[in-house]
Amino acid sequence: MTERAGALVRVRTVLLPPALAVLFAVTLCAGALLVSGDSPLAALSVMITQVGEGTTAVDIVNSGAIYYIVGLAAAIGFQMKLFNIGLEGQFRLAAAVAAIVGGSLALPAGLHALVVILVGIAVGAVWAGIPALLKAYRGVSEVISTIMLNFVATGLIAYLITPGTFGVLRGNNISTQPIPESGQVPGLSFGASGEVFGLVLLAALLGVGYWFLLGRTRFGFELRASGESPTAARAGGVDARRMVIVALVLSGAVAGLAGLPELLGRDHAYTLTSPQGYGFVGLAVALLGRNHPVGVAAGALVWAFLDKSALALDNIGVPREIVLIMQGSIVLSVVVAYEIVRRYGLAAEQRRVAALLRAENGARSEVPS
């Protein structure tokens, strides 16, 4: 019976902060809209109704899946209190190299796509491996080194896709060699409502894999233990250096998959205008979802929903950037909310347990430790 109560308390602790954060962000943006002379209610209604129109719902699922992948990558790092800000560089470089490799091979269908996926994973892993080794062996902060590597990745990508190296000129755009049909991944078509990327399935699988890894494997346990208490983890036999390296490399490997749904399902080539910015979305979504496989998924969908709202808002004359403010303030307020809820939560839990025990057995005296 008390287990149920405990579970309810935990649910409240987990869901309350994001709910509070969203509420706060919505209020903030409503205020901003009023200041600029628009109607918050109209904005909200447009944002909600647009889900049913056109391809919006499918777009949300597609983008959500991508954000989910990169969010999981961020979450793996966060479990160990590692900030993989390099997700941006890792996913883009992986997508670019995978596109180049995919465009220059000719393999039977299925195998071709698989190879491209593996290349993406490998490149992401390697690009994250550099800051991992630097941190483990030279103590270089992964925050700065990954930020610098993001820039270098941009340069590397630009170099790789110039027509001189691996790219071709297509109209006004520079692009990699298009991936032939054998390498493309078909999607699920909903007719006029759009087409869901085939690799959305991959995102779901990754989510399951993440849940499994974290909850059911020794590695996942050691990862979480290292993040919570490095001292207890060390006493419990965890090798800290190895953990740092594996965590960051794994994070990069997963990030390497983030660019693939669009690459293999829609664009079939990497261009100068290929998507970017997912790296920071991943960090935000992981924070929103508190590194929990379902939470991150929910966060990813919410983020994608907000993204798509921008267009709808545009149509009624509301500056679409209000969405950016909403997203930014959600991130900040959710971490603040978690801290507040945590402070009250732990104290309440201790009191509750103590009260329960006192009720059972009467008071006991204890030597202060």
Added chain:
Amino acid sequence: MAGAAATSEYAVELAGVTKRFPGVVANSDVHLRVRRGEVHALCGENGAGKSTLMKIVYGMQQPDEGTITVDGAPARFRSPADAIRAGIGMVHQHFMLADNLTVAENVLLGAEARLGMGSRARRRIAELAEVVGLVTDPDGLVERLGVADRQRVEILKVLYRGARTVILDEPTAVLVPQEVDELFATLRTMRGEGYTFLFISHKLDEVRAIADMITVIRRGTTVGTVAPDAVTSRQLAEMMVGSELPTPQHGETTVTDREVLRVEGLRLAAEGGGRAVLDGIDLVVRAGEVFGIAGVEGNGQTELVETIMGMRRATAGRVLVGGRDLSRASTLRRREAGIGYIPEDRTRYGLLGTQPLWANRMLGHQSRPPVARPGRFGLLDAVAARRDTERIVAEFDVRTPGVEVPAAALSGGNQQKLVVGRELSGDPVLLIAAHPTRGVDVGAQAGIWDELRRARARGLAVLLISADLDELIGLSDTIAVLLRGRLVGTADPATVTPEELGASMTGADGPGSDRAAAS
């Protein structure tokens, strides 16, 4: 006994001071009188109430009953600032220095208003540095200073703020003998200039060397105040420890011939040079034996335990368990070889506070059944972990509403019982128990002792580190004393007296020093 004439003969007087905390009385009816210009020592065991008393004198705590008188005038200190204003300064055992700041900056921080930060301040610092015997450049970083010099900086800080009475909390705990001599020389000089010292210590030989008067405190009350030449160290130890002999409940001996743990020549050098933290430790623990190590904190117990567990890399020496050389093995391998570990600080080293109890069951055991699934995939069995946690909760009487509760929600005693239960799971061959009943209530303590005895009867070898003499004498088959990184004496718990043990632990002369060093 020098001393400038003051309004009273006594610098500090405590009368009838009592301080209670929820569940425990820290000080009860304490009487203390410190003459001006005197070095007055306060002696007592761990947990006797010395630190609480000093916090009261320094204004960090307020007494529930009793009076404090400073220089003849009644005083009420609501914070350390009040005490500082009254001329009392405290040098803590754990220094409060910022490594990256210079000596002068550390001294001036918070007191910049007194003499500014320019040449007047620096002149004063130079004067006081001479008084305390500090010969380093005031613009040098504190990081470069050795422990003895850091202590001088702490004393300097206190003097700079106008203290005439200085409280020193275990000042010699971190010093090597030559540094102790230097410190005492400094104290004598300063005493000649009218400073008063209140000196907290366990180390009876040192206390007798420097103190003008000694007050002994035990279980929160003053036992007596004596002059050092009127009493022997053994008598002092007796006052500190009490002459009750805890009954060793041994029954038949369970010690076998089979060696489980052998430590040979274990050395651990200190960072940056100086006295080695572990200086050639040799010991053997057999199956069915509890090997107790006595010693005051700071003599190397923590480091010994961590080195045996593989959390620190020894500079020299070997660690063998069941005949296998584990000197280069990782902590996990050592645990897999059958070593259980009850750390002395369960919050930092033993538990994951936000995780449920069943997750904590897995800590340290994540590569072995029942927590780990068979096979080499590294999978965990949460159901089995929950089940086994429930077994531990039942067997070890862990008071908890369930196994899903986060570990931090349990009381200290129940947390410890959980840790003990976990570490005794899986049939370990060797258990390293560091202060296993610290912070545990009496009932739980007895329960843990019973479990340890039962495990020992089944053939478990136990290395027990403890500062609790009841525990040591009551559980151990052999007792050795760790002093400054060396094992300096073995004793038979059936015949040793608490005062002998106390004397050995504090380095005082006595029969204990006649015994051969441990082998």
Added chain:
Amino acid sequence: MTTVRESQVLARRPRRDGAGSRWRRLPGWARSALVVAVGVGILAITATLTGQLQLTSSGTAQAAVQLLLPILFAALGGLWSERSGIINIGLEGMMILGTWGAAWAGFYGGPWAAVVGGLVFGALGGLLHAVATVTFNVNHIVSGVAITLLGMGVTQYLSTLIFQPLSQNPRQSPRIEAFETFSIQPFADLLASVEAQQRVLLSDVAGLLGGLLTGLTPLVVLGILLVPVSYLVLWHTRFGLRLRSCGENPTAAESLGVQVFGYKYLAVTVSGGLAGLGGAALALNPGQLGYLEGQTGGRGYIGLAAMIFGNWRPGGLLAGSALFGYVDGLQLRAGGEAVHALLYGGTLVAVAVAVWWVARRRWLPAAVAAGSGLLVYLVYLSIDTVPREFAVYAPQLVTLLVLVVASQRLRPPAAIGVEYRRGDGG
């Protein structure tokens, strides 16, 4: 906090160091001057031997000054924040806010208003970071990332609202008025003439020095002045001592009566203001006057890296900013070939470092330095020019390299990143 168990004796460093101990006896300014002299010498040699005169031209130096300014402000911002114990990854976001504030104020009030506008907007960002990290104990990096996101969002939103009617472009503000530039005469002209004479070493020095004295704006002077001012305030005043103690040992500081929370708030807000000034510097850059979406280009982060490179000291971070500004200016003006020539210079630096280690009788580091020098030389020989795409990011690569090499000798404030709760100090 030094505990009984966790530290035994520190102290004596082995004195078999040869050149090392002689080096340490030199006063700080002499050491820096020596390093700068060696650096300029290497540049001069490289310029002469590779024919890349742009390496030491006044044009490059001038560009370097313009480019180092935002980085310098960001680095100073990082310094003030981190010295009080708060990591500030949000400098980028605060800089973005600064560019917007500067453009808005500058449009209506001229360049000085732009400076104030940048300062205020950046400081607001800093205040937000302070609230999150100090009062709510949010993890510093998380808060910084969130504020950068927020900064981007808020400025884009406000641009659409306010700038679009004025400039017809939501991503850009209308042009604002720039500062009038001035040069320090008669030195600038004198040096220019020496430079024109193409004399070995003399002209190189004249070129670099001359560039530093031409085309200056009040903002440049402000930025440079803030370096010694920061030093004096943080290391020679009571305020500065207390602020630094919050970043070194907040527990000890609180026990000595320092208002840790207050100092942290102030430090982080100042940090934001400085980043905002960096934004103002960008908005007042003659090449691109006003606000442009994306104009910060990661300079907030580079400023942070410059601060780390400078070992959390004002002089060091000036050197770091100068290094990045120089590399940036070089690649902008002279392209990949000049950066290629830098590789040659890099080899010379590696050789010099190896010689230095040999003088100190440390063979392993000497071997590592020599080996790296050889590697760099091989790269230099195998390519003709550094591709533009890499040249553009040369400053970031240099940052990474410096971090790898220097990480072990860095001394950040001891309590950096610690989520401090009031009352921890008893």
